[in-house]
Amino acid sequence: MSDHHHDHDAPLPDTVLRVKALESLLTEKGLVDPAALDVLIDTYETRVGPRNGAKVVARAWVDDAYKKRLLEDATAAIAEFGFQGRQSEHMVVLENTAKVHNMVVCTLCSCYPWAVLGLPPVWYKSSPYRARAVIDPRGVLEEFGVALDEEVEIRVWDSTAEIRYLVLPQRPGGTEGMDEEALADLVTRDSMIGVGLAGSPGGV
Amino acid sequence: MNGAHDLGGMHGLGAIDPEFDEPVFHEEWERRCFAITLAAGFLGKWNIDMSRYARERMHPADYLGTSYYEHWLHGLQTLLVEQGILTEEEIAARMLELTGEQDT
Amino acid sequence: MKPLKAADVEHALQHSRGARVNEDVAAKFRVGDRVLTRNINPIGHTRLPRYARARHGTIACDYGVFIFPDTHAVGEGMKPQHLYSVRFTAQELWGADASARDSVYLDLWDDYLDPA
Secondary structure, three states: OOOOOOHHHOOOHHHHHHHHHHHHHHHHOOOOOHHHHHHHHHHHHHHOOHHHHHHHHHHHHHOHHHHHHHHHOHHHHHHOOOOOOOOOOEEEEEEOOOOEEEEEEOOOOOOOOHHHHOOOOHHHHOHHHHHHOOOOHHHHHHHOOOOOOOOOEEEEEEOOOOEEEEEEOOOOOOOOOOOHHHHHOOOOHHHHHOOOOOOOOOOO | OOOOOOOOOOOOOOOOOOOOOOOOOOOHHHHHHHHHHHHHHOOOOOOHHHHHHHHHOOOHHHHHHOOHHHHHHHHHHHHHHHOOOOOHHHHHHHHHHHHHHHHO | OOOOOHHHHHHHHHOOOOOEOOOOOOOOOOOOOEEEEOOOOOOOOOOOOHHHOOOEEEEEEEEEEEOOHHHHOOOOOOOOEEEEEEEEEHHHHHOOOOOOOOEEEEEEEHHHEEEO
């Protein structure tokens, strides 16, 4: 497709100036600590991301007792890894099966489980996904290259409150001998939002 | 409110167009906007519901024509001004100063 | 007002309090109950999207007592009440042309719901 309309292509100079103005005023007044800004950025740019969620999913694939805890009390089960806190205070895990496919959206803003997936990608926050996920989930999935059987029931979860949803994708076939760490490499971010499937070994 | 943020079911917005191997932030101003928004939130002068309400009060044409972190920026400025932490005038004056710096 | 210090960032992020309220508030509905969402159009903040107003759904899960955003956003208090996952069929939301199999789940508070 030739006409990409990513919002970030043309940040207006006014926007850049305004951010700088707010940052410098808040810093001058002692309301913002520049060192804290660096830590906040570093946290979500390099430390917290979808690898966290992938570890949770892989554990659930190999450990039935963990999977049971995860489906019963996701917040506590996820906290066993030390993943918790902001934008993941109240977690719910949705299990995809051969019969039911779950996908997650936030039509009103862009709620997303930060502690397990990091910050959301641009498409998740953009108008087309937020508008279409609830009215045309099958069309959306097709755009992501996911072709589901007509018989599969699709459940779309619109995150209208502070509950944060993580999809537990189906474990791909042919992975029986793989250990937890290798399995985690098959778990994509999109499969944990429900717009993708977990990858097959050697084909990610 | 029946604002532009209430997008569920809207038609005509086009393809979703995901970016392959997308970075967490695309521009430096997005990094700064993200961090000052979180840091300012910790001042305890507003809650998450007030933050969302401040973002969704953007004019619908502006909301649909701008990106996520521009929504955040609008919301942050709205809250800072409403809470009496900064004034519109000092923000405008600082932006003007910064424009001067950029030109030289 | 004190600024967040670099050394406190990790703790502050990890120990975010969330929106659950430890208060004993009676639930208006139980899992399996049929509900009708209210047709509200407030000028203020709400988390009941337009597409799900005046629609029939079923209580799928009771998440417990949470802060009510409509009041909390405008300085009118937390108004703690039960938050539910409510299931709506795609056809109830979008009409007969929608899939008969699919559904949309929204998280909705007692104040958005009436018995159906």
